[in-house]
Amino acid sequence: MVSERGLDVLRVIVQDYVASREPVGSKSIVDRHAFGVSAATIRNDMALLEEEELIAAPHTSSGRIPTDKGYRVFVNQLADLRPLSPAQRTAIETFLGSSADLDQVLVRTVRLLSQLTHQVALVQYPSLSRSRIRHVELVRLASTRVMTVLITDTGRVEQRLIEVSPEMDDLFLGQLGTKLNATLGGLGLAEAAERLAQLPDQFPTNRAGPVARIASALIEQVLANRHDKMVMAGTANLVRTEEDFSGSIYPVLEAIEEQVTLLRLFSEMEPEQNGFSVSIGKENASFGLGETSVLATGYASSGGEVSRLGVIGPTRMDYSNNIAAVRAVARYLSRLLGED
Amino acid sequence: MVSERGLDVLRVIVQDYVASREPVGSKSIVDRHAFGVSAATIRNDMALLEEEELIAAPHTSSGRIPTDKGYRVFVNQLADLRPLSPAQRTAIETFLGSSADLDQVLVRTVRLLSQLTHQVALVQYPSLSRSRIRHVELVRLASTRVMTVLITDTGRVEQRLIEVSPEMDDLFLGQLGTKLNATLGGLGLAEAAERLAQLPDQFPTNRAGPVARIASALIEQVLANRHDKMVMAGTANLVRTEEDFSGSIYPVLEAIEEQVTLLRLFSEMEPEQNGFSVSIGKENASFGLGETSVLATGYASSGGEVSRLGVIGPTRMDYSNNIAAVRAVARYLSRLLGED
DNA sequence: AATTGGCAGTCGACAGCCGCGAGTGCCAAG
DNA sequence: CTTGGCACTCGCGGCTGTCGACTGCCAATT
Numbered sequence: 191m192v193s194e195r196g197l198d199v200l201r202v203i204v205q206d207y208v209a210s211r212e213p214v215g216s217k218s219i220v221d222r223h224a225f226g227v228s229a230a231t232i233r234n235d236m237a238l239l240e241e242e243e244l245i246a247a248p249h250t251s252s253g254r255i256p257t258d259k260g261y262r263v264f265v266n267q268l269a270d271l272r273p274l275s276p277a278q279r280t281a282i283e284t285f286l287g288s289s290a291d292l293d294q295v296l297v298r299t300v301r302l303l304s305q306l307t308h309q310v311a312l313v314q315y316p317s318l319s320r321s322r323i324r325h326v327e328l329v330r331l332a333s334t335r336v337m338t339v340l341i342t343d344t345g346r347v348e349q350r351l352i353e354v355s356p357e358m359d360d361l362f363l364g365q366l367g368t369k370l371n372a373t374l375g376g377l378g379l380a381e382a383a384e385r386l387a388q389l390p391d392q393f394p395t396n397r398a399g400p401v402a403r404i405a406s407a408l409i410e411q412v413l414a415n416r417h418d419k420m421v422m423a424g425t426a427n428l429v430r431t432e433e434d435f436s437g438s439i440y441p442v443l444e445a446i447e448e449q450v451t452l453l454r455l456f457s458e459m460e461p462e463q464n465g466f467s468v469s470i471g472k473e474n475a476s477f478g479l480g481e482t483s484v485l486a487t488g489y490a491s492s493g494g495e496v497s498r499l500g501v502i503g504p505t506r507m508d509y510s511n512n513i514a515a516v517r518a519v520a521r522y523l524s525r526l527l528g529e530d
Numbered sequence: 531m532v533s534e535r536g537l538d539v540l541r542v543i544v545q546d547y548v549a550s551r552e553p554v555g556s557k558s559i560v561d562r563h564a565f566g567v568s569a570a571t572i573r574n575d576m577a578l579l580e581e582e583e584l585i586a587a588p589h590t591s592s593g594r595i596p597t598d599k600g601y602r603v604f605v606n607q608l609a610d611l612r613p614l615s616p617a618q619r620t621a622i623e624t625f626l627g628s629s630a631d632l633d634q635v636l637v638r639t640v641r642l643l644s645q646l647t648h649q650v651a652l653v654q655y656p657s658l659s660r661s662r663i664r665h666v667e668l669v670r671l672a673s674t675r676v677m678t679v680l681i682t683d684t685g686r687v688e689q690r691l692i693e694v695s696p697e698m699d700d701l702f703l704g705q706l707g708t709k710l711n712a713t714l715g716g717l718g719l720a721e722a723a724e725r726l727a728q729l730p731d732q733f734p735t736n737r738a739g740p741v742a743r744i745a746s747a748l749i750e751q752v753l754a755n756r757h758d759k760m761v762m763a764g765t766a767n768l769v770r771t772e773e774d775f776s777g778s779i780y781p782v783l784e785a786i787e788e789q790v791t792l793l794r795l796f797s798e799m800e801p802e803q804n805g806f807s808v809s810i811g812k813e814n815a816s817f818g819l820g821e822t823s824v825l826a827t828g829y830a831s832s833g834g835e836v837s838r839l840g841v842i843g844p845t846r847m848d849y850s851n852n853i854a855a856v857r858a859v860a861r862y863l864s865r866l867l868g869e870d
Numbered sequence: 871a872a873t874t875g876g877c878a879g880t881c882g883a884c885a886g887c888c889g890c891g892a893g894t895g896c897c898a899a900g
Numbered sequence: 901c902t903t904g905g906c907a908c909t910c911g912c913g914g915c916t917g918t919c920g921a922c923t924g925c926c927a928a929t930t
Contacts (some may be wrong), residue, residue, distance in 0.1 A: 214921050228874055233923070251880045251923045271699035292760075295691065419633075425765055426783035555893050568903055573894070591894045591909045 192242055195225070196235045197267065198246055203236075203258045204264045208506055211433065215252025221353055258471035261483070265468050265509050272510045274518055283521050290453055296421050299499070299523050304424025306515040309431075309503035310446060312486075315419040316497045316527065323382050326370045326408065328363050336363070338407050352407045358400045364400065370408075371450060376428065380496060383412045410457070418453050422446070427503070432445065434504035435481050445478035446502065455479070456498050459486055471505045485512055489520040489527070499523065532582055535565070536575045537607065542606045543576075544596045548846055551773065553593025598845065600812035601823070605808050605849050611670045612850045614858055634716055636761050639839070639863050644764025646855040649771075649843035650786060653824075654796060655759040655870050656837045656867065663722050666710045667749070668703050676703070678744065693746045698740045706741065709746075726752070739835055747814050760789055767843070774844035775821050777778040785818035786842065792818055795819070796838050799826055806857065811845040823847055830867070839863065 192200075202377050206214045216227070216232040219225065224234065236254055240244045244260035256264065274282075285302040296313050304311035315342050328336055373389070374382045386409045390402040425443065432439050446449055455477050459467040471486045479502070486500030500516055531538075542563050548552045556572040559565065565572065576594055576635070579585045584600035587593070596604065614622075623640040636653050644651035668676055676698070678690050713729070714722045715823050720865055726749050730742040765783065785791055797816050801809040809824045828839030 194540055221817045230874055249881060251739055253922065422786065426780055426787055429769065429778065429780045429783055438769065447763065447766055557893070570903055589910065593893065
């Protein structure tokens, strides 16, 4: 088990590594931080941390660098968000001060965010779609395969195939369909997504799993139905941090340019308790972004419509500062767009 | 004075260097191209070319590479544009096949162009100046916040957020919207601006203030945003060609992200006789793009509006292919936009 | 049981060295 | 004007040896 001090060691390893891009050794730790113990003791703690796969040595007898798992633990422990510097605050106020057209607001926002974080910044457009749900249908295709069909009052039809567990019988499927229509009919898309998210809670625990699967498929459809668009800024920052990637950054930039990928990534990131999402390293591997981390949070525009913004950068990034910046910018943007 | 054969030598030096990224020596020239003379003769020609500063040797006793001036001469001599391959033709037709939304058309165009050229592609939005107003919408976002939406018959949508006084109730907003559409629908933008300026006079004095606010916002939308927007694709290609830049490509990417710079660059490039502009290397130095070349040409949308598109990449690029691609895409885009 | 200092061993980074090969400039001859 | 020959230059890649940082382990200490 990792001791209290062990976590402190992890913290300074992450901090020093992020600051210097060099593997951190036991000696430099005791030199730079007042731990009150000797280097040998730190070495013992580091051995523990390595056993837990929180840190790793790039080469035998070299300093250690955090693993993805190590970053994850570090981020989760990150209670004390460094507040923004006064300069950063004034930057926010200045940039977003005078309002103009929505495009311009978002462009300014995304630039601001990329400058505050020195990373690639993304802002998803708020959904402007006013379409409402007209009908939902669940169609059994095979014993474990169901197609969900979503029809909006703008005449758009979305279909999606999902796998369900065998105990999802026809009777239950019918009941679920009826309930879905009763719950969602006439709702706007954003609201429908919210209701869907709560849906599994209204079923007995043995049903909650399959229902959750269907609900999440429908949520995807609902979100896909919005005319999704995003703005991006700061791709140059990716080049600045080129050394943080093992190979070329070409495939990374390519993935980032593919907005569809990013929108899916955004939508699949599960927000934590506070509405903030952090996805680290290999957690993004399926998007071709296995060496990057993504920080994202929602922002609200008028009418309760919610969209997202965030940054994407190398796994080795200043999480503390960047999380604070993303939150602050989201807050300001929400205020700007959503004042009621 | 450079002989006829000397220009041929320059041509193959450019071609071979572009293909291989390696300095070209006299031996490899006679090996790869049937000049009918010996390497020594080529060497004499190369000495001439070097005197004219059309080629240069990166190091003593190494092959030669073209200078900016050499590229310029090469491009000017480039009479026989390599026609696009059938594959490229079908790519164009497929990509631009069907679509209505202007945003989508331009996004597809810019992606297509970046794929055909393997460079960063740019497409400037068509100018608003000649288009006509199709619809105006006023959307209340919050009690004192209204979004004005302007839709032109070229499919361009402009939004702007404005603050209004609290007494601007929904009923009045609706009436105002109806009146605006009746007044402005079908008008050209310049005329619309005039009508908008007179609009406040037609309301009782207690309404004139708020109406003036809305009118001036719309006038801004109509007049201010003419040539100010563009789409870009393929920045990843810049990374792929990273070795073509002496230093880091960071400042280059930064300059390219600064759209204002690019718009100025576009507008300052002087088209040659055929309407095509090529700007090579140091000619772009004042924009922080001293190691890049820009190819641009105009395209026409309906109503004779003209805007520009092009590519930007390292000085060492395949001018022949890229010029052909830019022209072809501009032609197709003109046809596509002009047909409705 | 935790901590410490010491010690041997590992390995990457770096600088210096060297030989290879491509390419040039020049020159005298065709 | 062209050609073959020749001496010379220089970048590049591979090799070597030194240096220094760091680890892991162990026995001694608190």
